[in-house]
Amino acid sequence: MAMELRRARSLVAYWVNGEMVLDDYLDRTPENGEKNGVAVDGAALDILSQFDDWTDPEQVSHRFDDYDPASVLEAVTDLAEAGLLRTRQAAQEEDRILDRWQAWGQSAQFFHFDTKDTAYISTEGASADPEIAASRAAVFGEIRASGPAPEMFARNVDAERIMLTRSFLPLDRDFADVLLSRRTHRHFTEDAVPLRSFSTVLHYTFAPMHFFDAGVLGKLMLRTSPCGGARHESECYVAVRNVESIPPGLYRYSPSDHSLEVLSYDFDTVQLGRLTFDQKMVTTAGFVCFLTIDVQRAMFKYRSARMLRTVLLDTGHLAQTFALCATAVGLGPCQTDAFRDSELEAALGVDGAAETAVYVLAAGVPARRTDGHPIADAPDEVGRRTPQESAPQKPAA
Template sequence: MRSAGRGRQSRGRRGRALGGSLGPWSPEASFFHYATRDVPFEAATPELRQHLTRDGRPALFTEYPDADRILLPRTPDPRLSAPLEQTLYRRRTHRSFSAQPVSLHDLAVLLRTVFGAADFIDGFEYGALIRRASPSGGARHELDAYLAAPNVTGIPAGLFHYNTREHSLELLREGFTHTEAEALCAQQEGTGQAAFIVFAVAAWERMRAKYRHPRAYRVSHLNAGHLGQTFALAATALGLGPFQSAAFDDTAVEDSLGLDSATHRTLYALAAGHPAPDTPTDTADLNAFRHTALRRGQPGRPDT
């Protein structure tokens, strides 16, 4: 049997190797990854069930009951019935958009498809839980949609919260510009032209109530990725150009939305608009492959 001392030495070597492999991401990324490895399984003991019954049932929905609201249309859209293969391979990341506004109908369809409740399931001691079109660890669905909309018809430019239960937009602040969008999203290409940006914000209480281990923090980021893929595919089916990004000023976004940054954290930015008509093709040509290492140890050609 390996001694505890040898085990600690082995873990120490793995930790140093991991830190070296992550390079400039360390020490933050290496600490997070190493500290959440090898999660123990926590069985649903009577004590845990008692805790969940007592105070482990956070509200299923986030709502702003005093906010002005816009009830969104529920009209179905046949474009979502396009063949899956067609939608998958049409999907592209867009960073150049026309000035044409996105219709309220298209926005409503997109929000309902990505963040709306498709159904409700029996979570036993947790009560009823939401089922969305995207998977979520433990069906916690801790991610809410906050909308920054500078160019959508039928609603004023502003900041909104998407109320999943009502299928409505709750007005947080009237007035929002493309310049503000760029400032919130690190001045990256496309944010100053997109018709709207949806910030996926984690309400930690919903996830933490069930999962006590910090590895659940990883799961929230995976859940954001699931939503991002559904967003990209649904936007593509509707004829919009999507992009997703983690490049944003967390504090500025959360301050703008009126969030406290302790109980709610922004994990992902999902944006869309009508693609610019002159968007160039990005297909790799022969010259691109000449500068590509196709196998380990093969350097790409230097620029000439």
């Protein structure tokens, strides 16, 4: 072996069934399945440690007194063929990719690249190819064997609840006007959010519009937002700060009966600020929605790590629907992913594993123009108005 080699920079190590596995997340997923890491022992790790920078394998072969140099060279060849050691040509492409992702670090690199090129089994493909049909049948067999589908709704029957009005506001504002008027609002008045506006936004964003029976996959609901496989894994918790007829506190929205399950009446603006890093657009909003995902609800059908991308996209769909519904009824929406994960999950009473927090949405009576034009003053210059700002628009009652 007459070339210098370097250890791959894109390796993640973990234990599988008692074996140490090295996973090169830049390695492409084969078309017919999931990527498999390379099982290594202590001797292999010792050899890899010698290749932190460009090194001649011949030199490395003489650094292990307990091994014959020829056996070390053979192990180096095996490690290179497994992709754990790079040639200069291979390393050039690796460096190009990682250089562009370095600011986000290993965790982002691992998730993004390790879930690329995941193979999917389509219904159309199964009907034309017996091998694909067999793979699809095996997947559904695994789903059946795992037990009944998770419940469509999370519901605490013993919780105190507040039933919300079903006198929804008509969403008949011109659609193009709603799209063009949608802006992230950071300034709100101290006017209470009207109950009908609040109820309308929650209903059209989070409540079911239709139901259907998906057989082994369970009964499913359809919301106004798209969702991978109609799993609708997102749950909504609501911090009410200033909403007509609703006591301030922390609630879980129950889409099955359009109600608020009481979690705590003691949840206040101080706690809200702590959980959201004192972002004023959140702490001055009329209400705040904390979105979580029920992992099992999504995982029941989709068992590839790629699904994590999907559920995060799903929360983005909900956020856009929330923003448009809020805009349509005259409220100002905002959204942020800056929150204290573990503390928020503790406040919501979720374990952070089976159910975990992913997004924060909020809305209130806007103190800035609502026609969609940009605002001249900087977002942090609270209270200063500019001549071109229109008067605050009151939401519909």
